[in-house]
Amino acid sequence: MASQSAEKLEHDKLAIEDIDVSDPTIFQKNRQGPIFARLRAEDPVHYCRESRYGPYWSVTRYQDIIAVDSNHQVFSSANATSLDETRAKGRGPNATPVGGFLGMDPPEHDTQRKIVSPALAPANLARFEHLIRERTRNALAGLPIGEEFDWAQTVSVELTMMMLATLLGVPFDERKQLKRWSDVIAGVPGDGVVESWEQRDSELKEMTRAFLTLRETRRMEEPSSDLLSMLAHSPVAQNMSDLEFASNVSILVVGGNDTTRNSMSAGILAFHDHPDQWAKLKANPALVDSAVPEIIRWHTPIMSQGRRATQDHELGGKVIRKGDKVMMWYVSGNRDESAIPDAGQFIIDRARPRQHLSFGFGIHRCLGNRLAEMQLRIFLEEILANDWARIEVTEPVGYALSSSVRGINRLRVRIHA
Amino acid sequence: MPKLVFIEANGAEHVVEAQADLSAMEVAVRFNINGIDGDCGGQAACATCHVFVDRPWMERVGKPSEHEVQMLELAEGAADNSRLACQVIVTPELDGLVLHMPAAQF
Ligand code: HEM
Ligand code: FES
Numbered sequence: 001m002a003s004q005s006a007e008k009l010e011h012d013k014l015a016i017e018d019i020d021v022s023d024p025t026i027f028q029k030n031r032q033g034p035i036f037a038r039l040r041a042e043d044p045v046h047y048c049r050e051s052r053y054g055p056y057w058s059v060t061r062y063q064d065i066i067a068v069d070s071n072h073q074v075f076s077s078a079n080a081t082s083l084d085e086t087r088a089k090g091r092g093p094n095a096t097p098v099g100g101f102l103g104m105d106p107p108e109h110d111t112q113r114k115i116v117s118p119a120l121a122p123a124n125l126a127r128f129e130h131l132i133r134e135r136t137r138n139a140l141a142g143l144p145i146g147e148e149f150d151w152a153q154t155v156s157v158e159l160t161m162m163m164l165a166t167l168l169g170v171p172f173d174e175r176k177q178l179k180r181w182s183d184v185i186a187g188v189p190g191d192g193v194v195e196s197w198e199q200r201d202s203e204l205k206e207m208t209r210a211f212l213t214l215r216e217t218r219r220m221e222e223p224s225s226d227l228l229s230m231l232a233h234s235p236v237a238q239n240m241s242d243l244e245f246a247s248n249v250s251i252l253v254v255g256g257n258d259t260t261r262n263s264m265s266a267g268i269l270a271f272h273d274h275p276d277q278w279a280k281l282k283a284n285p286a287l288v289d290s291a292v293p294e295i296i297r298w299h300t301p302i303m304s305q306g307r308r309a310t311q312d313h314e315l316g317g318k319v320i321r322k323g324d325k326v327m328m329w330y331v332s333g334n335r336d337e338s339a340i341p342d343a344g345q346f347i348i349d350r351a352r353p354r355q356h357l358s359f360g361f362g363i364h365r366c367l368g369n370r371l372a373e374m375q376l377r378i379f380l381e382e383i384l385a386n387d388w389a390r391i392e393v394t395e396p397v398g399y400a401l402s403s404s405v406r407g408i409n410r411l412r413v414r415i416h417a
Numbered sequence: 418m419p420k421l422v423f424i425e426a427n428g429a430e431h432v433v434e435a436q437a438d439l440s441a442m443e444v445a446v447r448f449n450i451n452g453i454d455g456d457c458g459g460q461a462a463c464a465t466c467h468v469f470v471d472r473p474w475m476e477r478v479g480k481p482s483e484h485e486v487q488m489l490e491l492a493e494g495a496a497d498n499s500r501l502a503c504q505v506i507v508t509p510e511l512d513g514l515v516l517h518m519p520a521a522q523f
Contacts, residue, residue, distance in 0.1 A: 070462035070484075110490055121493050122521035354456045354465075361462035363491055370521075 016043050021058055021329065021403065022051045022083050027303065028401045036060055036332035045316035053083045056306075056325040057318075060332040062339030062357065064316055068307060068328050070362035075307035075326060076105050077364060082306055083327060083403060084188055091197040096204040098185045100248035102255075102364060109363065112248060115237045119167075119227040122370050127225050128166060132375060135162050136382045145417045148394055152411040156264040163375055164256050168249070169226030170214065181207045182257035185250050186405055208246035215245065227252060252368075258405050259301040260372045264379055265408040266299035267291075272393040272413075274346045281348055285384050291348035292376045297356035298346050303331035303406050305360060330357040331406070389416040419512035423450050423468075426520040435507045441516060442466040442503035452518045459503035461485050464492040465522045466502040471515035478505055478514065494519055 019035065026032050039046050039060045046058040059068050068075050079085055081103050088099045097103075101112035118124060139159055143149070157179060165175040184203045187193035194200040211228075218232035231237050231245065240248070271278040281287050309324045320326060334357050335343045359366035366372070383391075392414045400407030418434040421444055425431075435444040445453035445466070457463035461484060470478050475498055481489060485504050489495045502516065 066457060066460055066462055070457075070460060072487075106487065110487075113491060117491070117493065354454055355458055359456075361457050361460070363487060365463055 017047070017049070019043075019046065020048045020051045022048070022053055022056065022327075024401045024403045027403050027406065028399050030399055032303075032331060033335065036329060036335065040332060040336060045318045045320075047318070051083075053085075054325065056083065056327055057320055059315070059326060059328050060336075061316070062333040062336040065328045065330065065333040065357055066361050067315065068326060069305075069357075069360055069364070072105060072363050074310055074313045076310050077103050077109070077307060078105050079103060080306050080308035080325065083304070083325075086197065087186075087188060090201050090204070092201065095197075095201050096208055097243065097247050098204065098250040098254075100244070100251040102251050106363065111236065112240070112244070113363075113367065115231065115234050115240075116227070116248060116252070117367055119225070119230045120367050120371055124225055125371055125374055129374065129378070131166060132163055133378050133382065135159070135166075136378050137385075140382055140386060143415060145388075145415050148412055148414050150410055151268055151391070151413040152261075152265045152408055156261045156408075156411075159264065159379065160257055160261040160375070163260070164253065167227055167256065167371070168252065169218070169224065169228045174210075177210070178253060179257065181250070182253050185254045186258060186402075191401055204250075207250065208243070211246045211249045212242055255366070255368050256371065258407065259368075260375050262301045262406060262408050263296055263299055263372065263376055265411045266301070266406075267295040267376065267380065268391050268411060268413060269393055269397060269408070270295060270298055270346050272391065275390070277346055277348045278390060281380075282384065285381070287348050288377055288380045288384070290350060290353040291380060292373050293353040293356065294346065294348050294350060295376065296358045296372070297334050297340075297353070299406060300331040300334050300358050301406050302358065302360075302404065303402075304329050304404055305364075328357075328360075330360070333357045391415050419507055419509055419514070421507065421511070422513070422515045423453070424515065424517045425452060426518055437507050437509060439507055440503045441468065441505040441507060441514075442501070444507060445502060450518075452522060453502055454522055455503060457503075461488055461501050461504055464488045464501060467492040467495065467519055467522055468500055468502045468505075469496060469517040469519070470498045470500055470505075471517065472498060474511075474514050477510060492519075493521070 044061045044064060049055050059065050082088055088103050090096055101109045136159060161175040161179050164178055165172055170178060183193045184200055187200055189196050214228050215232045218229045223229055223233045281291055304327050307326045309320045309322055309326060311322050313320045337343045359369045394414050395412040397408055398410060400409055418436060421433050421435045423431040423445060431450050433444060433448045440459055442453055442455045442459055446455050454465035456465045481500055485501050489499045
């Protein structure tokens, strides 16, 4: 097994039809760049006949990805958003599904998305801004200067869990549990998070029970602006089954946790790797507004999403057959020079920084995009307020073993005053 | 050149000379009108160019396609006069068109 994946990394030498980008070790070793560059150039709509997840198509160019993403009639999300569909469905007849409306098609998708969306609307988010800023400031104020520590765990994890607990209205001391659930939802056996599908499912059932208990408590309280309260009091949400309710909360947990957490770490790493951009930002803090979307493009926290074709469909000269699995590789489209000038460069003052694929497009476009941007904006603003000379990354970075979530689990740093 | 009038949720008015054949989204972006982002570049795939057509203009502007309706369904506060500005092409007949912007876009 190990030697097989080592061989697989020799992608340049492979015949194009043998390229299989579902292999998570590619991303763990951060070797996806040249492989996708080759696919974009030679075989932008690529068929892989055989993989650990079965056959699938890879769509790697910016424009083709938008075409797939905005065509939900042909490209269905139902049980199709991950390479490994067991993740959404679980294993066994009574398994707890996760992913909520992210994995549904209209009309169910639209109904459920509309229930959740008011809580994430910019007007509601504004109410949280002050609290997030204060908590961000406090977390940064306690950091050691001149000493090495792990930024990923100490800052990124802490801040995003705090944020999520605030947003959901989960009691503050239960926020560690939120991180565990987020990891479990995204987890697959053998990734260091869960041992087996059974163990994962039993933790998910525990999560479901916890959310349902919180919903009961909220129902007895006055409505407030937190998400659980909004869901508990929404007349439309009354029609959601218990499982649907918990499943929809679960996408807020993963959606709002990993992605933002990893973007925070990725931002620190990007500024370490590009000292000229850090100098530019320090000299002109107003650039935070365009630096935030650039970090999100650069990192691409969710590297891929899947769909299933509901009918035969031609794309890039290839015929995708009804029933075929199709993966959109945002991580590739975000490096597509034909759509984004100098896509291979990290540039914090781009003219159109928000033209990137990281939030997806079409009806499933990320519902938390403004929240994520707000968190990252406050994060950068508060870092700049400390007026540190720089944040040095002291060890090579390891990425998570995943072809979906681009995780930075450890980021050793030293702050220079 | 046809004139377009963008009115922000707070009442601020922007009157601009629009080049025909551009979309109202492209016009807004060129004039840096705050609140029309156009993240997908005009493919009716992000709904960050949601506008409300001033009622008297609704007929002349026309109805959204089925695909556009589906995106609008999910836009915050959408109403019967909602359109995606990227799908509204500027023509001489639309000289003077008034578009109202929502308080915020996703
Ligand atoms: C930088 C941070 C984030 C990134 C890169 C990101 C990325 C994405 C992507 C790519 C999708 C589309 C999935 C698909 O089409 O299959 C998505 C959907 C979603 N995201 Fe995010 N996300 C981020 C932050 C958040 C936050 C903070 C929340 C909420 C707390 C959130 C909630 C959601 C939800 C609810 C959906 C499902 C939308 C639907 O299916 O209609 N996301 N996100
Ligand atoms: S610019 Fe994206 S929908 Fe109009």
